[in-house]
Amino acid sequence: xxxxxxxxxxxxxxxxxxxxxxxxxxxxxxxxxxSWVRQAPGKGLEWVSVTGGSGASTFHADSVKGRFTIxxxxxxxxxxLQMSSLRAEDTAVYYCAKSxxxxxxxxxxxxxxxxxLVTVSS
Amino acid sequence: QSVLTxxxxxxxxxxxxxxxSCSGSSSNIGNSYVSWYQQxxxxxxxxxxxxNNKRPSGIPDRFSGSKSGTxxxxxxxxxxxGDEADYYxxxxxxxxxxxxxxxxxxxxxxx
Numbered sequence: 001x002x003x004x005x006x007x008x009x010x011x012x013x014x015x016x017x018x019x020x021x022x023x024x025x026x027x028x029x030x031x032x033x034x035s036w037v038r039q040a041p042g043k044g045l046e047w048v049s050v051t052g053g054s055g056a057s058t059f060h061a062d063s064v065k066g067r068f069t070i071x072x073x074x075x076x077x078x079x080x081l082q083m084s085s086l087r088a089e090d091t092a093v094y095y096c097a098k099s100x101x102x103x104x105x106x107x108x109x110x111x112x113x114x115x116x117l118v119t120v121s122s
Numbered sequence: 123q124s125v126l127t128x129x130x131x132x133x134x135x136x137x138x139x140x141x142x143s144c145s146g147s148s149s150n151i152g153n154s155y156v157s158w159y160q161q162x163x164x165x166x167x168x169x170x171x172x173x174n175n176k177r178p179s180g181i182p183d184r185f186s187g188s189k190s191g192t193x194x195x196x197x198x199x200x201x202x203x204g205d206e207a208d209y210y211x212x213x214x215x216x217x218x219x220x221x222x223x224x225x226x227x228x229x230x231x232x233x
Contacts, residue, residue: 044226045167045227046224047212047222059220060220061220107157109167113166
């Protein structure tokens, strides 16, 4: 059974940093692209970042470019999102999601974590 | 602001059909596969349709997808109260160099 378990969220002050983790199980982690998707309270989905199976290919939304970095450790079956210079508008539930293939351009997200809340506030 | 536009809401009575449009451009829908997601209240999104018109295992054939040019459509027939949810389209945008994009989302209400 595929499982994605996010951790690392919480309350953080504006300008602060936080690292989210997503531990995967039930599939060969290195064979699939992985994404972070967020949803601000009462708002729609926003694709934040995506990385291909090897981790060599990464993309970030303009809203987080230069502040967030997606990475993965295939030996630990873990996806990361390093967030810095956090702003109030980064407040959201962050989901980890798996693509159907290895390619970072594969936008078919077939499994999602339960999501973790990040609140940026003083 | 999303590059994919969906109607904010659609509604119909149980047993009827609804369609949800997703309008994009040649740099996204026109050049990439489209996926559709259902998000029930308080839960994570679930993949409903991938590669424009394919259903993952376990998704009933009441759900269908299609694509034409720079637009895509999700159809739901035999509407049920359990279908009341938010629906999002998603695809890759080759011009943005930022990765995937989602539609603005559509709330389906079963009257």
